Amino acid sequence: MLKVLNIVGARPNFMKIAPIYAEMKRRESEFLPLIVHTGQHYDAAMSDSFFVDLGMPTPDVHLNVGSASHAVQTAKIMMEFEPIVLGQQPDWVLVVGDVNSTIACALVCAKLGVKVAHVEAGLRSRDRTMPEEVNRILTDAISDLLLTPSPDGDENLKAEGIPESKIKLVGNVMIDSLLRNLKIAESSQVRENLEVAGKDYAVLTLHRPSNVDEKEVFSGLLESLLAISERLPIVFPAHPRTQSRIEEFGFAEKVANSNIKLIEPLGYLDFMRLYSGAKLVLTDSGGLQEETTALGIPCLTLRENTERPITIEMGTNILVGTNPEKIKQTAFEVLADTNFTAHAKIPPLWDGKTAERICDALLV
Ligand code: UD1
Numbered sequence: 184m185l186k187v188l189n190i191v192g193a194r195p196n197f198m199k200i201a202p203i204y205a206e207m208k209r210r211e212s213e214f215l216p217l218i219v220h221t222g223q224h225y226d227a228a229m230s231d232s233f234f235v236d237l238g239m240p241t242p243d244v245h246l247n248v249g250s251a252s253h254a255v256q257t258a259k260i261m262m263e264f265e266p267i268v269l270g271q272q273p274d275w276v277l278v279v280g281d282v283n284s285t286i287a288c289a290l291v292c293a294k295l296g297v298k299v300a301h302v303e304a305g306l307r308s309r310d311r312t313m314p315e316e317v318n319r320i321l322t323d324a325i326s327d328l329l330l331t332p333s334p335d336g337d338e339n340l341k342a343e344g345i346p347e348s349k350i351k352l353v354g355n356v357m358i359d360s361l362l363r364n365l366k367i368a369e370s371s372q373v374r375e376n377l378e379v380a381g382k383d384y385a386v387l388t389l390h391r392p393s394n395v396d397e398k399e400v401f402s403g404l405l406e407s408l409l410a411i412s413e414r415l416p417i418v419f420p421a422h423p424r425t426q427s428r429i430e431e432f433g434f435a436e437k438v439a440n441s442n443i444k445l446i447e448p449l450g451y452l453d454f455m456r457l458y459s460g461a462k463l464v465l466t467d468s469g470g471l472q473e474e475t476t477a478l479g480i481p482c483l484t485l486r487e488n489t490e491r492p493i494t495i496e497m498g499t500n501i502l503v504g505t506n507p508e509k510i511k512q513t514a515f516e517v518l519a520d521t522n523f524t525a526h527a528k529i530p531p532l533w534d535g536k537t538a539e540r541i542c543d544a545l546l547v
Pocket of ligand 1: 223281282283
């Protein structure tokens with residue numbers, strides 16, 4: 184029986200751990216899974232509601248770390264997590280994605296000689312100004328098992344000198360959660376509540392520091408989004424960081440008087456119900472590039488690079504950058520192109536069975 188500490192910290196972690204935890208629970212003669220929440224995200228909207236929507240139990244351990252600078256947050260997670268590992272003596276610690284909780288917990292284990300498995304390994308944006316890229320490279324360098332979502336991940340890891348024996352292509356576990364919850368999300372009334380049911384609309388998310396922390400950049404993006412919203416109303420569930428910047432930079436009134444509907448962050452099921460009905464998604468998120476590819480929804484990624492190139496090569500994603508003119512122009516082209524998604528495919532192993540393959544890989 185393998186004792187596994189499953190680490191969650193921030194919003195994009197919950198939908199990756201949920202199917203893995205459920206699979207471990209199903210195979211109870213093989214696994215003893217525990218959930219450790221670092222507390223990197225702590226709001227009801229950014230954390231608690233996801234546990235409810237995804238049917239996850241209250242975490243077995245909560246480190247209550249909260250927000251702080253990157254150094255302080257990472258250090259605090261390490262300090263709180265080390266005694267947990269020493270006390271629990273797990274066979275594996277499983278980390279997902281690229282947030283500060285991922286590298287902090289992996290580093291604790293590497294120093295203690297406890298085995299770490301990294302889910303979503305090998306993704307690279309090649310942009311080291313992105314905090315997540317630093318977290319990805321470092322976590323992969325010290326993990327014992329690298330579970331990749333797509334073949335580009337395997338290639339990236341091999342190019343960095345990681346032995347092939349540590350790498351296993353398992354597919355995209357977020358798609359397990361997506362496929363499992365799509366039907367359940369149909370009971371959400373979010374489209375009705377936002378008055379977009381049966382109508383054409385776009386969905387926008389924006390929270391990368393590089394997009395929202397500088398007034399000039401954010402202002403340029405907003406101009407293009409306001410223009411797009413004249414053609415197609417936009418619903419914009421805004422991350423706490425983004426909400427703060429909108430206030431701070433004095434954009435609130437302009438947005439309030441536009442066709443951009445600014446709302447609080449949504450829970451997992453409400454958000455799925457919302458984006459699954461959209462004509463177009465505009466985003467700088469990592470996960471949403473994948474979710475739109477899985478559902479065949481056109482997606483414009485408002486970034487200069489992506490660690491998820493397969494969503495462009497095979498799926499419905501376009502890396503449009505942050506130039507306001509280009510964003511506007513591309514959005515209008517995509518909206519006019521009725522054939523845009525015709526040739527898009529779902530990447531191999533994005534089939535809802537990734538959690539099973541992850542569990543199998545841990546047993547080897
Ligand atoms: C983190 C991840 C990012 C991920 C994002 C998803 C890192 C380096 N970044 O970024 O990869 O895409 O989560 O949301 O780990 N805040 C709240 N309530 C919360 C959490 C945060 O109000 O529950 C506010 C705080 O003011 C905080 C700010 O949001 O200072 C930023 O939060 P933080 O977790 O530091 O980084 P994110 O920008 O959320």
